[in-house]
Amino acid sequence: MILPGPLVIVAVPLAMAVVLQLLRYWTALMAWLGAATLVLIGSLVLLAPLDDAWQVANLTVEFGRPLVILGRRLVLQPFDQLVIAFLFFTTGGLFLVAWRLLPHSNFFPVGLMIVALLAAALLVEQVVYAALLVEMAAILTVFPLHEPSSGAAKREEITSAVGGMRYMVYTTLALPGLMITQLFLDLFAIFPNDQTLLNTAAVLLSISFAILFGAIPFQNWLSRVALDGSPPVVTFIFTVNLGAVWFMLLDYLRTYPWLAEQVPLARLFLWLGLLMMVIGGLLAAAQRQLGRLVGYATLVDNGAMLLALSTQQVEGVALATLLLIARPLSLALMTLGLQGLRRLDGGADTYLTLKGAAWRAPWRTFAFLVGGISLAGFPISLSFVARWGLYQLLAQEEFTWALLSLSGSVGVMWGLVRSLRVLLKRPPPVERPVGARLEEDRIVLVLMLLLILVILLLGFFPQSVSRMVYQMASWYTIF
Amino acid sequence: MNPVLYWIDRLSALASGSAVWGVFLAGAVIYLIAEWRIRLLAFLAQYFFIGILFTRLFSERPEMALLKTLVGWLVCGALYLSARIRQDAQERQAVFHWAADLPFRAVALAMMTVVAYLAAQRYALPFVTGELALTTFLLVSLSLLFIGTEQDVVIVGIGVLNLLTALDIFYSVQDPGLLVAGLLIVVSLLASLAISYLTVVEVAE
16 A cells, blocks of 8 residues: 555644544653654654655555645655654654643644644645645644643633634734735736736735734734743744744745745845844843743744845755744743743742742743743854854845844843843842742753753754755755 | 526525625624624624525535535534633623723724725725625624724634635635635634633633
8 A cells, every 4th residue: 555655744643643632641641652753753754765665564655755635736845854854853842841841731632733734734735725724723723822721730820811812813814815815826827917916915925924923013922922821832833833834935935936036025024024123122121021021032033034034045044944943942941941930920920920030940040041042042052053144144235234133132132131130139028928949840850951951062063953954945946 | 507506596696785784784783782692693693694695606506605604603603602601600690781882883893894895896806796895895894893802702703703704705706616615614613613712711710
């Protein structure tokens, strides 16, 4: 029996999701089984030769063979291999992070379903289906994002479903634009003299992706999700879901190469990216809640990615992808810290409630800061390597742009330094008695140390990752 | 032509003009009245009118229009259950009352309706008939009103579902294929489940 590769990539996580749903009682088993499945398929996708077949017992898997559903083709292309592997490995890693933080959570089965949908979105040839699949994945994310805590992690926390609702609303607002864009671009291919079709398509596409990236003035959902959502799931949205959106944008540009030639998209990305970095930096510097700081730091990072794309060079695409690969490490560390700090005071993460929290949860504070420094693009981290490369590319064209983009990173750092001052402040015992120290889970501690180590290692030796990313970027012959 | 299809076509042709304004009136009730049962009843009626309009779209395949209506009613059922759970948890007596800041809402609704009407007159949507174009613009206006000015998860959710319906009408004209129609149905069902979940989850916490 011959199986096409895309069927394995999509169907196995979906089947495993059903199994994990039945194993909800055993969190460790769920987490490890889910992570193992994702790592296995991710490795197969990364290593599989597309022009050859894999023989397993009576089954033959041909990764290069397309899967056809009602006339629509799902094909694994060379540039999809690293992308899908990134999504699978990141989700697998986040499952291990969530293992101790989200007992009996539906994040594990739903996460597998989401990653299968996102993989299908990247494999399908017509971008309209990709948009619909990304929408489905976004809606599914709402379930683990606002899952009520259970078991040992149950706490009296202030919860609101606004973050999930906003995420769903904004993603749905972006959907019509994405679907209609393809329609107009297909019409433009038939009527190449009708410039209105192209201009309308370009405007719709820009607005839709601006909404999905949380660009100014649509940044509201990013901060709200970071504020209300469960930390590991927030990391999942900001890395896996946003990563898929990023590659969907590259897919649009690759499918319609004349779009980038005939419409000044590069200029648009440049100004949008600069705006996101500068405003995001200012907002991050002014925050008094750690959750919002995470949201605005991500906004700055998204802006940096768009700026990298605006350079219209392969190096730019590579730098943007490098930023995306560095993000899960920084965000996972940051949210591990945030989750512990929130546990100190019933889920709140305002400066008022977290005064002196560093003395009660030193490791979580350290994790939050190291993750934050890495996300801000300061040394020594993989993000710094990517940001430094970006500043150099921008400075070659216009030095002011490099300075403006740097100001975004400085804004995030300023927010972190302000947070550190509050976290280190000892409150007077009369005004507010110091609470008990946070009992650290040893496994979480090991995870945090491991993440710090990986961030430092990749910061010192970024060559292996950057080489791989550059190779992938060279397949995107957009510019 | 099959006689059943012929009569369905004739009846829907007669009713479609009223159905457009039925969609609007149902939206107006949802926006102006704060009692959740009446709102959900109006939403149920809105899907009925949308079903009539879909029969114009799928004149050869009325079962598709029926399917879309049934899915809409299923969505209403899910929202009803979650709103009911929330009502029970809040232990408040449900009584009829107009929405807060009624004058503002009435003016906003009137303005958005005029905008939708003028947009339908001025901007011709490719391959879309006048009635369906007006419905699409009205649904988009209503969804923007619900999303932009409401706090209640259920009503914001109805805004999301209205937007998806508008997209469904517009896109079904362009691509009457089964796959996009099916995927849009799945998206609507998932969205309604998520809205129901979010409505209940705040109560659960």
